[in-house]
Amino acid sequence: xxxxxxxxxxxxxxxxxxxxxxxxxxxxxxxxxxxxxxxxxxxxxxxxxxxxxxxxxxxxxxxxxxxxxxxxxxxxxxxxxxxxxxxxxxxxxxxxxxxxxxxxxxxxxxxxxxxxxxxxxxxxxxxxxxxxxxxxxxxxxxxxxxxxxxxxxxxxxxxxxxxxxxxxxxxxxxxxxxxxxxxxxxxxxxxxxxxxxxxxxxxxxxxxxxxxxxxxxxxxxxxxxxxxxxxxxxxxxxxxxxxxxxxxxxxxxxxxxxxxxxxxxxxxxxxxxxxxxxxxxxxxxxxxxxxxxxxxxxxxxx
Amino acid sequence: xxxxxxxxxxxxxxxxxxxxxxxxxxxxxxxxxxxxxxxxxxxxxxxxxxxxxxxxxxxxxxxxxxxxxxxxxxxxxxxxxxxxxxxxxxxxxxxxxxxxxxxxxxxxxxxxxxxxxxxxxxxxxxxxxxxxxxxxxxxxxxxxxxxxxxxxxxxxxxxxxxxxxxxxxxxxxxxxxxxxxxxxxxxxxxxxxxxxxxxxxxxxxxxxxxxxxxxxxxxxxxxxxxxxxxxxxxxxxxxxxxxxxxxxxxxxxxxxxxxxx
Amino acid sequence: xxxxxxxxxxxxxxxxxxxxxxxxxxxxxxxxxxxxxxxxxxxxxxxxxxxxxxxxxxxxxxxxxxxxxxxxxxxxxxxxxxxxxxxxxxxxxxxxxxxxxxxxxxxxxxxxxxxxxxxxxxxxxxxxxxxxxxxxxxxxxxxxxxxxxxxxxxxxxxxxxxxxxxxxxxxxxxxxxxxxxxxxxxxxxxxxxxxxxxxxxxxxxxxxxxxxxxxxxxxxxxxxxxxxxxxxxxxxxxxxxxxxxxxxxxxxxxxxxxxxxxxxxxxxxxxxxxxxxxxxxxxxxxxxxxxxxxxxxxxxxxxxxxxxxxxxxxxxxxxxxxxxxxxxxxxxxxxxxxxxxxxxxxxxxxxxxxxxxxxxxxxxxxxxxxxxxxxxxxxxxxxxxxxxxxxxxxxxxxxxxxxxxxxxxxx
Numbered sequence: 002x003x004x005x006x007x008x009x010x011x012x013x014x015x016x017x018x019x020x021x022x023x024x025x026x027x028x029x030x031x032x033x034x035x036x037x038x039x040x041x042x043x044x045x046x047x048x049x050x051x052x053x054x055x056x057x058x059x060x061x062x063x064x065x066x067x068x069x070x071x072x073x074x075x076x077x078x079x080x081x082x083x084x085x086x087x088x089x090x091x092x093x094x095x096x097x098x099x100x101x102x103x104x105x106x107x108x109x110x111x112x113x114x115x116x117x118x119x120x121x122x123x124x125x126x127x128x129x130x131x132x133x134x135x136x137x138x139x140x141x142x143x144x145x146x147x148x149x150x151x152x153x154x155x156x157x158x159x160x161x162x163x164x165x166x167x168x169x170x171x172x173x174x175x176x177x178x179x180x181x182x183x184x185x186x187x188x189x190x191x192x193x194x195x196x197x198x199x200x201x202x203x204x205x206x207x208x209x210x211x212x213x214x215x216x217x218x219x220x221x222x223x224x225x226x227x228x229x230x231x232x233x234x235x236x237x238x239x240x241x242x243x244x245x246x247x248x249x250x251x252x253x254x255x256x257x258x259x260x261x262x263x264x265x266x267x268x269x270x271x272x273x274x275x276x277x278x279x280x281x282x283x284x285x286x287x288x289x290x291x292x293x294x295x296x297x298x299x300x301x302x303x
Numbered sequence: 304x305x306x307x308x309x310x311x312x313x314x315x316x317x318x319x320x321x322x323x324x325x326x327x328x329x330x331x332x333x334x335x336x337x338x339x340x341x342x343x344x345x346x347x348x349x350x351x352x353x354x355x356x357x358x359x360x361x362x363x364x365x366x367x368x369x370x371x372x373x374x375x376x377x378x379x380x381x382x383x384x385x386x387x388x389x390x391x392x393x394x395x396x397x398x399x400x401x402x403x404x405x406x407x408x409x410x411x412x413x414x415x416x417x418x419x420x421x422x423x424x425x426x427x428x429x430x431x432x433x434x435x436x437x438x439x440x441x442x443x444x445x446x447x448x449x450x451x452x453x454x455x456x457x458x459x460x461x462x463x464x465x466x467x468x469x470x471x472x473x474x475x476x477x478x479x480x481x482x483x484x485x486x487x488x489x490x491x492x493x494x495x496x497x498x499x500x501x502x503x504x505x506x507x508x509x510x511x512x513x514x515x516x517x518x519x520x521x522x523x524x525x526x527x528x529x530x531x532x533x534x535x536x537x538x539x540x541x542x543x544x545x546x547x548x549x550x551x552x553x554x555x556x557x558x559x560x561x562x563x564x
Numbered sequence: 565x566x567x568x569x570x571x572x573x574x575x576x577x578x579x580x581x582x583x584x585x586x587x588x589x590x591x592x593x594x595x596x597x598x599x600x601x602x603x604x605x606x607x608x609x610x611x612x613x614x615x616x617x618x619x620x621x622x623x624x625x626x627x628x629x630x631x632x633x634x635x636x637x638x639x640x641x642x643x644x645x646x647x648x649x650x651x652x653x654x655x656x657x658x659x660x661x662x663x664x665x666x667x668x669x670x671x672x673x674x675x676x677x678x679x680x681x682x683x684x685x686x687x688x689x690x691x692x693x694x695x696x697x698x699x700x701x702x703x704x705x706x707x708x709x710x711x712x713x714x715x716x717x718x719x720x721x722x723x724x725x726x727x728x729x730x731x732x733x734x735x736x737x738x739x740x741x742x743x744x745x746x747x748x749x750x751x752x753x754x755x756x757x758x759x760x761x762x763x764x765x766x767x768x769x770x771x772x773x774x775x776x777x778x779x780x781x782x783x784x785x786x787x788x789x790x791x792x793x794x795x796x797x798x799x800x801x802x803x804x805x806x807x808x809x810x811x812x813x814x815x816x817x818x819x820x821x822x823x824x825x826x827x828x829x830x831x832x833x834x835x836x837x838x839x840x841x842x843x844x845x846x847x848x849x850x851x852x853x854x855x856x857x858x859x860x861x862x863x864x865x866x867x868x869x870x871x872x873x874x875x876x877x878x879x880x881x882x883x884x885x886x887x888x889x890x891x892x893x894x895x896x897x898x899x900x901x902x903x904x905x906x907x908x909x910x911x912x913x914x915x916x917x918x919x920x921x922x923x924x925x926x927x928x929x930x931x932x933x934x935x936x937x938x939x940x941x942x943x944x945x946x947x948x949x950x951x952x953x954x955x956x957x958x959x960x961x962x963x964x965x966x967x968x969x970x971x972x973x974x975x
Contacts, residue, residue: 038759051587058592058599077586084583093942096624100949103705107902110895111941118935123587123605130594235766235891242763273778280767284752287764291756355846384852396847398840402957409840413852415833419861422832423825433832437960454959476852 010268011261016152016221018260019159023214024237025244025252026166027086027207033183033247034203036102040109041089042211043234044116045082047227049212050131050219051120053078057132071134075216079209085116086208087201095197113231120227128226131219151221158217162210163253170249175202183247236279243283245296254294258282304366305330306512307352307388307480312361312376314344314351321347323536324361327514329480329529331368334506334513336523339533340556345516346393348533349484353390354380367479368510385413389478391469393485393516399458403449403468406457407440410475440475446508447471447501463494467501474509481505483515487522495519499526524548532556569621577614584609627947667816671809679808683880685920686815687873692900692916693822693909694869699898700907701835702862703842705762708749708769709897712742712867714889716874718776721789721884731795734875742871745772746864754859769894777886788885795879811880818876822869823909829865830907831958838862839907903944905951914952 024046031039053074060070093112097105137150170176181189182199190196218233219225236259244255259279266278286294305328314322322344329335337345351359357377366372367387375383384390389410398406415436421429444450447467452460457468466486473481486502487495499522502513517523523530523544530547532540534556540547547553588609591600671679691713698706716738723729723737749768753761776783783789794807795814802810829835837858840848849855878884900919904911922940923933944952 032759048587054594055586055590055592058594059590062599081583081586084579088580088583092620093946096946097949100945101906103699103902103906104945104949104951107899108942108945110899111938111945113938114934115938115942118932118938120587122931122935123584124591125593127595129592132594239763239767242760246759271778274774277771277774280771283767284764287756287760288752291760293760353850355850379854380846380849381852381854384850390850392847392850396844396850398843398847400843400957401836401839402959404960405836405957409836409848409851409853412833412837417833419829419834419865422829422834425828429832436833456957472851 006268010264012148012152013268014261014264015257016155016260017264018257019155020214020218020233021237021240021256021259022159022253023162023217024211024233025241025256026162026249027211028238029241029244029246029249029252030179030203030207032241033249034179034200035094035098035186037094037105038109038238039094039204039207040106040234041093041112041116042086042207043230043232043237044113044120045086045089045208045230046211046215046233047225047230048085048116048120048215049078049082049208050215050225050229051124051227052081052212053134053216054129054131054219054225057134067134067136071136071220074134075213078216079212082212082215083205083209086204089116090201090204095200113234117227117231124227126227128224131223131225133220133223134216135220149221151217155217155221158213162213166206166210166249169206175199179203236276239279239283243286243293245293248293248295251293251295258286258294304328304364304372305333306366306368307514308362308364308366309352310362310364312348312351312359312363314347314356314359321536322351322359325531325533325536325538327531327538327541329512329514332506332510332512333529334502334515334527335529335531336527337514337516337531337533338518338520338523339539341518342535343533344536345533346484347536349390349482349516351376352383353388353482354378354383365480381413384476384478387477387479388482389473389476389480390482391466391473391484391486393488395465395469397457397465397468397472400456402454402456403444403452403460404437404440404454406468406472407443407475408436410472411436411440414477443471443475446505447474448497463490466490467498470501470505474505478511480512480514483513483517485516485518487517487519490519492521495522498522502526569618573614573617573621576617577610580613580617581606581610623947671812676805676808679805679812681921681924683808683811683815685917686812686819687877687880688897688900688920689819689913689916690815690822690869690873691897692904692912693819693826694866694873695897695901696866696904696907696909696912697826697829697838697869698862698866699901700912701830701838701842702859702866703838704859704862705758705765705898706863706866707762707766707891707894707898708772709765709866709870710889710891710893711769711772712745712870713874713877713893714772714776714886715742715745715867716871717878717884717889718783718789718874719871720875720878721792722783724792725789731793731875731879734879735872738875739868739872742867742874743864745871746867747860750860750863753863754856766891766894770891773886773889776889784885786885786887788883788887790883792878792882792884794882795876808880811876814876818872819913823913826909834858834861899941903941903951905953908951908953911951911953 024042027042027045028039031037031042056074056077057070060073089112093108094105097108133151135151135154138153170179178189178194178199179202181192181194182196186196189199237256240256240259241252242255243258244251244253259282262278262282263275267275270278290296307329309328310326311324312322312326313320313324325344325348327335327337337348339345347356350356352363354375354377357379359376361376362374363376364372364374365386365388375386398409401409415432417429417432441450441453444453447470449464449467449471452464457465460468466488470481470483470486487498490498503526505511506513515527527544530541530544531538532547532553539556540550540553542550585606588605589602591602593600670682674682691709695706695709698704698709719738719741720729720731720734723734729737749765753764756764777786779785795810796802797810829838837848837853838861840851840853841855841858841862845855896919900915901912903919904913904915923937
């Protein structure tokens, strides 16, 4: 054991946290804007992974360098997932914007089931081996046991995404529109914001980021399956709630808290109870901070 | 001592002091108005007195007729209502999918006893209690003039009737003090006049005292025996209506509003 | 108008075709290293989505128009029929008699297989009614409800193993244990707002399942517990089919019991407090209601029914393991409640039967049944967000001006 093991768990936690973050961002953005738990978000993540796999499969005949394949596959996966997110919103959520929240939730669940089975039927129920499209960095060779190239890439990509997203939200017009819509949709409409477009953009951004995560993690773990969206989706959603649902920094923070909890819990205590640690930390945090770590405590106006 | 005595009530929202050492008193049978420009902190004041916010400082003492005086600050809202303070809300908070009658029946909740066993087994006592409840609530509706809406869903009521329903519901809790938050908001002059008569009638027949927040000056002037004025969280004036009307500080606070009703 | 519609659907269909192109047309098999192109699917999507889009948009438009104007001749006729049927006593009685006859005769007219399915469906009816109290009446979103079902099952299984507990005694005990768990879970959860509360209930549900799965010494772990005794009548020897019939009647009685309690609850002081809390917590508190207490009641009451149903489940299947109590099952019960129309008893029953029986009878299309299930959920919610049979409140008829006499009528 010792420091090597600790560091390995630490990197593991960081990696998990990063992936959760990439997905949790989508959950929290959608929740912030329309107050809906987008149950189907995990499926969009999964479809991103599958799309990249399919693209890589086609390109394999062309004998391109790995890096080019990766780039093309990722970009196409992101575009298609964005498309799925966009379409999903228009079909299953938009008609329910003024309906009771639980109805929208059930619709989301229905969409999630539909998309899972859609991929299952159109592709396969097997676990598919996933090519490791990320070329290994030579300089990491010596510490390959502790830090693999895929992990480093995941961390770097997540950091870049977070920075870009923050810049977008803070400094662009659409970012401002998004913030306005999430605070008060009616007012935003009245001040000329095209709320429909803002909502669509939110879904598009969240979905493409999730797709990116999907490709990266599947490259790392070496396999994919139609069900991965559901499993990871729940965790990412827990992470978003933990950090304060509706807050992007909260989602990221919550993701890392979750990632580390799982990694260290599994590493030092028991890997069987890995999920239990995640849920226990959620309950603990919400007990002391009922609105999540960074959640805004909204005192209800009577 | 009055039935309600508030001393130095102070409430902060983070860095903002929403209510700053406000004191007021309502004596038995009195109708008192709390007025002030928008954002003065009046509803926040109400929320503190009724326990919706529980981080306030200062004291709130109640002294209902026939009972001992006690302090109720920072107690939970349901306890405060059980002790005899009932309120209506600035933004109507009716139970929308329940019927008019049921909304009033909820008001009676604390004056009843039936629990789960009562619900499931419907013994003689429970049935008698429910019968009495229906009877009493119908009477309340008649008093307020809403009896023809008895089975209508609350959300289908016209606006003015919804406001009156809130009062009916508050009345069902058998309060000694009624706190009304902008009861006349959105009402036309005829409806406002009807409301004035209703409140006077209730004061007479139910022996309750009333503390109300209002912007409609005609209602305030014709109804209240005492007025407190708030601005920027502070109490800036108090007294009988004709004095408050002429107070230069009050006039300045409203700046341009004609309070000569 | 028509041309616009046709054109719009064309765009939609083209969009969907392109979108689904990778997944539908190309199949990459990395195990065998093959890439298959299925151009037939392209045509399928193109035409299918075109037709779907036409129908979908048409239905949406109908719904929009329907909201504004309800003078459609057919809907007026339907309303008239409904009114005459519900007013007429003989019709009501014969309707009720028909239902009772069907319910009673069912096990004698159907095969073992059909009865087994119905038994499971009836358990979900009870689960739906139980969760209906928590969500439908109380407005508390419990995403870990199936854990109470699991608690009931394991209570019977373990107590039977340990002290030979008899099935009939286990029934109330399962409910009691579930009640205790309900209170335990409710306490930390009470201060949380809406969605946070929901996610914590999900967390509790999962924690309980994972603990059961891993605590092998106590619960048998993932392999579960076997040879759980079936329900039996002392002295009577029942074969498999007769046991299934017995279970059927047990479930009918339990379901009826649950319905009765729910009905009584809805129009009681506690029931009204639950609904008020669902509608507006702050107003509810201001009416003197202690919502903490009411929330615990909503939680715990819902749990009891799940616990009792769990005992029957264990006895019926004689073998339980954690895999029967996953998040998916909780979600299914949630769908039943929302689809049925929150707080509406006939709605929940109907939805439970549909959602549980449909996949079984769709086994013919077995591969596609989950796909259809998901689609059905979406379609139902889009076109009937209030649920199949929305809740109806009780109406009272005050005939005498003094309100001394009045009659209750159910509308």
